[in-house]
Structures are given as structure tokens and as C-alpha cells.
Amino acid sequence: MARDMPSIFADGFKAEPWWWQDAPLSDGPVEALPQEAEIVVVGSGYAGTCCALRLAEGGRDVLVLDADPIGFNASSRSGGQVTGGVNVGKSLAHKPVSDARRAALLSDASKALRFFEDVIARHGIDCDYHAKGRLVGFWTPAHAESWTKRIDELNAIAGSQARLVGREEAREALGSDFYWGGVAIERAGHIQPARYHAGLVRAARGSGAAFRGRTRVLSVAPAGGGFRVETERGPVAARQVVMATNAYTGAHAYGLAPDLRRGIVPVSTQMIATEEMPADLAARILPSDRGVSESRRVIAHYRKSPDGCRLLFGGRATFFPLSVPRIATLLHRAMVRRFPEMAGVRIANAWGGKVAMTMDRLPHIGGGGGRYFVAGCQGSGITMMSYLGDSLAAKILSGDDRAPVNAYDTGLPPRHPLYDGTSWFMPAIGSWYQIQDRMERRPTT
Numbered sequence: 001m002a003r004d005m006p007s008i009f010a011d012g013f014k015a016e017p018w019w020w021q022d023a024p025l026s027d028g029p030v031e032a033l034p035q036e037a038e039i040v041v042v043g044s045g046y047a048g049t050c051c052a053l054r055l056a057e058g059g060r061d062v063l064v065l066d067a068d069p070i071g072f073n074a075s076s077r078s079g080g081q082v083t084g085g086v087n088v089g090k091s092l093a094h095k096p097v098s099d100a101r102r103a104a105l106l107s108d109a110s111k112a113l114r115f116f117e118d119v120i121a122r123h124g125i126d127c128d129y130h131a132k133g134r135l136v137g138f139w140t141p142a143h144a145e146s147w148t149k150r151i152d153e154l155n156a157i158a159g160s161q162a163r164l165v166g167r168e169e170a171r172e173a174l175g176s177d178f179y180w181g182g183v184a185i186e187r188a189g190h191i192q193p194a195r196y197h198a199g200l201v202r203a204a205r206g207s208g209a210a211f212r213g214r215t216r217v218l219s220v221a222p223a224g225g226g227f228r229v230e231t232e233r234g235p236v237a238a239r240q241v242v243m244a245t246n247a248y249t250g251a252h253a254y255g256l257a258p259d260l261r262r263g264i265v266p267v268s269t270q271m272i273a274t275e276e277m278p279a280d281l282a283a284r285i286l287p288s289d290r291g292v293s294e295s296r297r298v299i300a301h302y303r304k305s306p307d308g309c310r311l312l313f314g315g316r317a318t319f320f321p322l323s324v325p326r327i328a329t330l331l332h333r334a335m336v337r338r339f340p341e342m343a344g345v346r347i348a349n350a351w352g353g354k355v356a357m358t359m360d361r362l363p364h365i366g367g368g369g370g371r372y373f374v375a376g377c378q379g380s381g382i383t384m385m386s387y388l389g390d391s392l393a394a395k396i397l398s399g400d401d402r403a404p405v406n407a408y409d410t411g412l413p414p415r416h417p418l419y420d421g422t423s424w425f426m427p428a429i430g431s432w433y434q435i436q437d438r439m440e441r442r443p444t445t
């Protein structure tokens with residue numbers, strides 16, 4: 001960049017989630033590690049925490065362990081957009097799945113949003129929930145056709161309250177002419193994700209669950225009718241163990257859960273938060289306060305901050321391992337393409353995290369014989385991973401390993417014999433998706 005070019009980075013720029021300013025992670029003194037617990041949950045994101053909450057409410061002695069500070073990974077880094085079923089619908093769009101199975105998957109996904117709303121109400125979690133809906137912007141006019149087919153199903157089964165919107169309505173909702181119309185989904189909104197996570201941890205602790213951050217789990221081995229959970233701070237004896245490690249399965253201890261790791265494709269995704277916009281600009285950008293997503297393959301997603309003064313803009317800016325400022329620059333460029341008026345608005349924060357894809361593009365829960373797992377968020381897990389963590393706890397509490405608790409209780413995600421959990425191919429595949437997106441859009445712009 002030329003020396004006299006104005007920087008796109010605000011004074012005091014931070015390479016960490018903007019959310020943490022409002023909900024700092026608890027990284028206090030590391031408490032002593034209990035020598036035993038009835039159930040050890042590995043992973044302190046939404047899935048692990050919701051699982052621990054329900055288990056503790058059910059009277060179980062639960063210990064949640066995380067290699068990093070509690071909630072440090074995806075669950076305090078997301079864009080904060082919530083829905084119930086829209087992303088599962090997307091996964092099913094091109095799959096040969098029976099009508100009954102589609103309906104079961106969608107119906108359970110819609111329960112995830114209800115679960116989220118119940119849990120924040122029940123535990124008084126103030127997480128700036130703005131139930132203002134979502135707008136999925138059409139990348140090309142042709143995308144309206146495939147969405148039209150999905151809307152009836154989403155409304156009938158998931159209660160999404162979705163409808164097509166024309167280009168004019170999309171422009172008014174967004175303050176941008178970037179899309180060829182879109183779909184408005186009323187059963188959706190956005191939250192402050194780190195405050196939601198902190199509220200869940202508070203609720204789980206209040207019910208008796210113990211949490212220990214900075215405690216990497218190295219291995220889990222059968223011992224004495226239960227398990228010996230080896231951590232870098234010493235062993236813990238447990239009767240049952242839950243892996244709630246999602247995209248970080250294998251990242252902290254490669255050999256910890258090889259069967260699960262081989263079914264998970266970790267993908268990095270990034271975000272920026274802008275500095276406060278001038279008031280007149282803030283009023284013009286995204287006046288509907290909806291969350292926004294796109295109909296292309298490699299989407300951008302964005303929403304305003306809870307106070308409406310900033311834009312939080314995310315997506316897979318690159319599939320290559322670039323530096324945070326370089327990625328932030330790419331995201332800023334993408335934001336300005338959608339909102340040319342924002343060219344002079346600088347970046348206050350930039351950060352990234354990992355989400356877990358699976359080969360069938362569905363999340364999974366399951367397990368038995370004392371070992372359980374929940375994983376595979378598909379990039380959209382605030383409501384889903386919360387709900388699935390809770391569902392897995394219900395399965396454990398029932399004492400019946402064989403009876404599925406919901407449509408996602410199907411055992412380990414599918415694996416490929418040549419895949420070991422290292423997604424070395426993502427730069428090639430991701431870049432190919434990006435090229436296809438560009439080629440699709442080109443004739444129309």
C-alpha cells in the first residue's frame with residue numbers, strides 16, 4: 001500500500017473478536033483439577049456448555065474441560081446470526097434424501113431456534129437478541145428459482161416465515177443495490193454471541209457444572225469400568241465422556257478422537273467489525289437491522305452491531321493461510337463492493353475461527369458405551385450446536401444408547417478412506433467455488 005494512502009485500520013485496531021470488549025472471556029486463575037467427575041465434557045463451546053447445563057440440571061456431576069480459555073473458539077467468534085432450519089435446508093437442497101427424512105431434519109432444526117429462545121428466557125440471558133429476520137440476497141437472478149422451490153418446505157416444516165422479495169424491497173432493507181432481490185426469513189435474528197455463551201456458562205455453573213479452561217485433553221482410555229481422561233494438568237477419572245470439540249477435533253491432540261476427526265473437515269472463516277459509522281451513514285446502511293446472507297457458494301454474511309453503529313462483516317475471504325490484516329483487507333474490499341459508501345469506514349477488529357463441515361453436510365450426535373460426541377456445525381451452529389448439546393445430554397440421561405433422540409442422532413459423520421482430518425484440499429476446492437461464483441455473476445454486472 002502506498003505510504004500516503006489512508007489506512008483502513010482504525011487507531012487501536014485489535015486482532016481479536018469485537019464481542020470480547022463487551023463480554024470478556026473468563027481467564028482467571030486456573031483452579032485445581034478435580035481427580036474425578038461422573039461425566040467429563042471435552043470442549044466448552046455452545047455444544048459442550050449446553051450439554052453440561054442439562055446434565056447438571058439432571059443431577060449429574062459434570063466437568064467441562066477446554067484446551068483454551070472457556071469459550072475462546074468458535075462460540076465467542078461468530079457473526080451472531082440465528083435461524084432455525086434455513087442452513088439445513090441449504091444442505092439438503094441437492095441431496096437424494098427421502099421426504100420423511102428431510103422433514104425430520106428440518107423439523108428438528110426449527111426446534112433449535114425454539115431451544116435457543118427458551119434457554120435465554122429460562123436463564124435470563126441478555127444477549128442482545130434482535131429478532132429482526134434475515135435477508136438472503138440473490139447473487140444472480142437465476143438463484144430465485146431454486147429458492148422458490150425451497151420456500152414452501154421451509155414454511156410448512158420449519159415455520160420459517162420465508163417469502164421472496166424483489167430487488168426494490170431488498171434495496172430498501174439493505175441500503176444497497178447489490179443483490180437481485182432475495183428471500184426474507186422472519187424467524188431469524190442476531191445476537192451478541194459471546195454474551196450468549198457467557199450466559200450459558202453462568203447457567204451451567206449455577207446448576208453445578210464445573211469448568212476448567214487451559215486444560216488440554218490428551219487422551220481418553222478405558223479404565224476401571226469407566227475412563228481415564230489424561231490432561232496436560234493430570235488425569236481425571238470419569239464414568240462417561242462427551243467430545244464436543246467440533247472443528248477443533250484433533251487440533252489440540254491429534255490422536256484424541258480419530259474416528260470423529262476423520263469425519264470432520266475444519267474450515268477457517270473470518271470477520272471484521274468496523275469503527276462506529278457517522279450517524280447519517282449508520283441510518284442508511286442496513287436500516288432493516290436484518291442479518292444478511294447470500295445465495296452464492298462462498299457467502300458473505302453481515303449484520304449491524306447491537307447498538308446499530310457498526311457493521312460486522314464476515315465470510316471466507318480466502319482459503320489460504322494469510323495474515324489477519326491481509327484477510328481483513330479482503331473482507332473490507334468485499335464490504336465496500338456491497339456498500340460503496342463505506343469506503344472510508346475503517347476496521348476496528350478482525351478475527352477468525354474454525355467451523356466444521358462433514359461429508360454429508362449435516363451435524364451429528366451419537367455414541368454409546370460411555371463415549372459420546374456432538375460435531376459438524378456446517379458453519380452455522382449458534383442454535384444448532386446448543387440444541388444438539390442439549391439433545392445429547394438428554395440421550396445420556398435417558399440411559400438408552402440405542403434410541404435416537406432426534407434426526408441428527410445417527411452416529412459418526414461419514415468418512416472417506418483417504419481423508420485423515422487435515423483439510424489440505426480446502427484452498428483448491430474453496431478457490432474453485434469462488435471462481436464459479438464470479439463466473440456466474442459476470443454476465444449480469
Ligand SMILES: Cc1cc2nc3c(=O)[nH]c(=O)nc-3n(C[C@H](O)[C@H](O)[C@H](O)COP(=O)(O)OP(=O)(O)OC[C@H]3O[C@@H](n4cnc5c(N)ncnc54)[C@H](O)[C@@H]3O)c2cc1C
Nearest residue numbers: 043045046047067075078079080081217246353377381382
Ligand atoms: C468467524 C465465524 C463466524 C460464524 N458466524 C456464525 C453465525 O453468524 N451464525 C451461526 O449460527 N454460526 C456461526 N458460526 C459457527 C458457530 O460459531 C459454531 O458453529 C459454534 O460456535 C460451534 O460450537 P461448538 O461448541 O460445537 O464448537 P466450539 O465453540 O469451537 O468449541 C469446541 C471447543 O473444543 C475445544 N477442544 C478441542 N480439542 C480439545 C482438547 N483436546 N482438549 C480440550 N479442549 C478441546 C476447543 O478448544 C474449543 O473451544 C461462525 C463461526 C465463526 C468461526
